[in-house]
Amino acid sequence: MKQNTDPKTQSTNLPGNSEQKDGWKPEDLKMFRFLKEVINRVSIAYVATYPPTECGIATFTRDLVGAVAKYTPFSDPMVVAVGGEADIQQYPSNVKLQIPKSDLQSYLDAADYLNSSQVNVVSLQHEYGIFGGPDGEYVLNFIERLKMPVVVTLHTVLFNPSPNQKRIVQRMSEMVSAMVVMVKMGKDMLVNNYGVAPEKIKIIPHGVPNVHRVSATGVKKFLGISDRQVISTFGLINRGNGIEHVIKAMPAIIEKHPKALYLVLGETHPGVRNHEGESYRQELLQLVADLGLERHVKFNNRYLTLEELINYLCATDVYITPYLNRDQIVSGTLAYAVGCGRAVVSTPYLYAEEVLADKRGVLVEFRDSDSVAQTITKILSDPVLKEQLETNAYAYGRRAAWFNVGIDYLDLFHNVCTTCKLASTKTQSKTSMTDAGKRSPR
Numbered sequence: 369m370k371q372n373t374d375p376k377t378q379s380t381n382l383p384g385n386s387e388q389k390d391g392w393k394p395e396d397l398k399m400f401r402f403l404k405e406v407i408n409r410v411s412i413a414y415v416a417t418y419p420p421t422e423c424g425i426a427t428f429t430r431d432l433v434g435a436v437a438k439y440t441p442f443s444d445p446m447v448v449a450v451g452g453e454a455d456i457q458q459y460p461s462n463v464k465l466q467i468p469k470s471d472l473q474s475y476l477d478a479a480d481y482l483n484s485s486q487v488n489v490v491s492l493q494h495e496y497g498i499f500g501g502p503d504g505e506y507v508l509n510f511i512e513r514l515k516m517p518v519v520v521t522l523h524t525v526l527f528n529p530s531p532n533q534k535r536i537v538q539r540m541s542e543m544v545s546a547m548v549v550m551v552k553m554g555k556d557m558l559v560n561n562y563g564v565a566p567e568k569i570k571i572i573p574h575g576v577p578n579v580h581r582v583s584a585t586g587v588k589k590f591l592g593i594s595d596r597q598v599i600s601t602f603g604l605i606n607r608g609n610g611i612e613h614v615i616k617a618m619p620a621i622i623e624k625h626p627k628a629l630y631l632v633l634g635e636t637h638p639g640v641r642n643h644e645g646e647s648y649r650q651e652l653l654q655l656v657a658d659l660g661l662e663r664h665v666k667f668n669n670r671y672l673t674l675e676e677l678i679n680y681l682c683a684t685d686v687y688i689t690p691y692l693n694r695d696q697i698v699s700g701t702l703a704y705a706v707g708c709g710r711a712v713v714s715t716p717y718l719y720a721e722e723v724l725a726d727k728r729g730v731l732v733e734f735r736d737s738d739s740v741a742q743t744i745t746k747i748l749s750d751p752v753l754k755e756q757l758e759t760n761a762y763a764y765g766r767r768a769a770w771f772n773v774g775i776d777y778l779d780l781f782h783n784v785c786t787t788c789k790l791a792s793t794k795t796q797s798k799t800s801m802t803d804a805g806k807r808s809p810r
Contacts, residue, residue, distance in 0.1 A: 410781045411443055411486050412436065415467075415478075415510075416493035418449040420457055422638055422671050423604065424700045425493050425523055431575055432491070433462065435774030436781075446487060448478050450498055470500040472509060479513035488516050489781045494540070495523040496533060497639075503532045508539050517545035517784040519777075521572075525554045525697045527561065527718075537562050545784035548777075550574045551722040554697050570780055574700055575773035576707025576765050579678055581758075587683040597625050597748050600684040602633035602677060603701040606640045607648050610690035610715065613737045615655050618664055620741035625748050630665045633672060633680055681708040685754070686744050688713040689720060692734060696720075707769065709762030711747050711754045713740070728760045 414433055417426040433445045447463045459466070465481060467474045482490065492511070499507040511518055520540055526533060541547060541564040548570050549555050555571055558564040588594045599621075601611060611632055621628045635641075636649055649669070656665045672680070681687065687705035689712075696717040703723070705712050712729035714720035724731060730747070732739040747754050766772075 410440065410778065410785055411446075411488050412440075412491055412781055413446040413448060413482050413485070413487040413489075414491045414493075415448045416450060417498050418447050418459065418463055420459070421449070421451060422635070423498075425495055425498060428523075428575070428700060429493055431770055432774070432777060435575060435770040436778050438771065439774060439778050446482075446485070448482070468500075469498070470506075472500065472506050475500075475506050475510040476513055479510050483513075483515045489545075489785050490514060490516060490518045491777070491781070492518055492520045492544075493523060494520050496536070503530070503536055505532065505536050508536060508543075511540060511543050517788045518543070519546045519548060519780060519784060520544045521548040522554065522558075523698050525549060525557050525695075527557060527695045529561075534562060538564070541565070541568060544568075545788065546570050546780055548572050548780070550698050550703075551719055553718050553722050557697075570776075572773060572776045572780070573768035574698060574703040575770040576703050576768050577674065577678060578769045578771060579682070579708050581709045581762055582682055584683050584685065587679055591679060591683050593629060593683065596627050596629040597686075598629050598631060598684045599686045599688060599744060600631040600633060600680060601688055601690070601701075602631075602672065602680065602704075604634055604637035604640075604671075605632070605649060606637045608692050610692045610735065611652055612655055613690050613735055614688055614740055615652065615659065615661065615665055616737035617741035617744065618661050619659060620738070621745055621748075622661075622664055624745050628664060628748070630661075631680065631684075632665070632667045633677070635669050635671050677704070678708065681705055681710060684708075684710050686711050686713055686747050688740070688744070689717075690715055690732075690740065691717050691720075693717055694734070703765075703768060706761045707765035709758045709765065711757040712761060713743050713747070723764070726760065727756060728764050729757060 414429055416429040417423055419426050419430050429447070433447065437445055445462055448465045448467060449457070449459055449463045450467045450469055451457060452469055457466070465478050467478050492507070494507065496504040498504065529537070541562070547558065547564065547568055549558065550571070550573055552571060555566065555569045558569055559566050585594070588596065588598065599614070601609065601614065603609065605611070614630060618628065618630055632652070636646055640648065649667070653667070656662060681704060687710040689699060689702050691699070692715070694717050697719050699719050702712065702714060702720060706723060706728065712724060713732055714724060714729060715734045716731045720729070720731065723729070730743050732743050747757065
């Protein structure tokens with residue numbers, strides 16, 4: 369376990385620090401003692417990967433921390449970052465501890481650290497691959513050691529888990545105060561496939577940026593693609609993305625729409641790059657060359673900033689997630705596209721089926737370039753259909769804006785803390801009555 373001891377990043381977080389903090393003087397803060405007690409009801413620690421680590425869960429955690437922090441102005445959020453053994457990361461100041469993924473003792477030390485802190489609820493992001501041990505089972509040791517309530521957000525819910533994967537989720541459900549999933553299908557699977565009590569499961573949508581609908585024309589001009597009909601996919605590139613099937617669909621799309629341009633945005637997933645280098649990207653580039661699509665398929669091999677990502681999405685006419693894994697229960701990239709009010713096409717993985725229902729998007733078959741070509745061509749050829757898809761998606765995405773999602777999580781954190789306190793009070797009361805009964809003659 370590595371503790372952030374950089375004095376440059378910790379000086380403003382020390383209790384009793386006499387320096388100004390975010391523009392407030394110490395005497396100012398004393399004046400707001402009552403407000404502090406009212407507003408800051410929950411002190412939260414977040415456990416997950418965290419930027420500068422490049423992965424979807426790290427980005428999600430950063431956005432969740434920021435969203436909740438807007439409603440807890442007198443509280444400094446604490447992050448415990450889970451990373452690789454050899455990682456040397458320059459984390460921001462709110463990361464107080466680092467857990468090397470495969471070091472079991474660090475999980476126990478981190479739990480002890482949180483137990484001795486002022487934290488009264490832990491928000492943990494779960495995906496099997498980010499924790500150490502077989503199927504990430506060290507997370508169980510960590511949760512079992514904690515003395516405060518835990519809220520787990522599940523980024524993976526497998527329809528057909530291995531016995532050990534199922535055991536981990538079931539054991540987590542027994543120890544934590546609440547489990548969060550992002551779509552109703554996730555709750556149904558937890559109840560029916562894992563036997564989790566339904567009252568323990570909360571559905572909170574994947575948060576998305578608060579983006580106003582804008583005309584794509586101006587954004588395209590800014591990006592230098594003003595004369596193109598833009599199709600895009602973004603995220604960390606890996607073989608499960610199914611990008612080759614969109615590339616194979618492009619010749620048919622170009623026949624009807626010669627200005628069509630497919631943008632593949634994002635770098636190769638770091639884990640994939642460590643394992644096989646850039647072999648998948650090179651295969652995609654070769655496919656583009658073989659089909660003579662150099663003017664119609666472009667790659668941006670970088671981890672995009674939020675501003676860059678929003679610009680590309682706002683310039684997009686059709687967004688597509690051609691993913692290959694039917695069981696995928698979360699997609700931050702799809703959530704962002706819906707939040708930006710794009711016309712979305714997707715393969716029917718679980719998350720997409722639910723989010724794109726009710727004419728919020730169009731589903732195509734897995735590994736079917738003909739289906740992709742026909743659907744995208746139809747949307748580009750029908751302005752009324754495109755506008756309907758965009759309007760429906762944007763309306764749905766407003767509910768998932770981070771300022772709403774932050775309130776949902778904060779409400780959940782407050783509820784589990786209140787429930788925990790009530791249970792503790794009842795236990796203490798029963799213990800006192802029992803002790804009194806032992807001391808008093810009957």
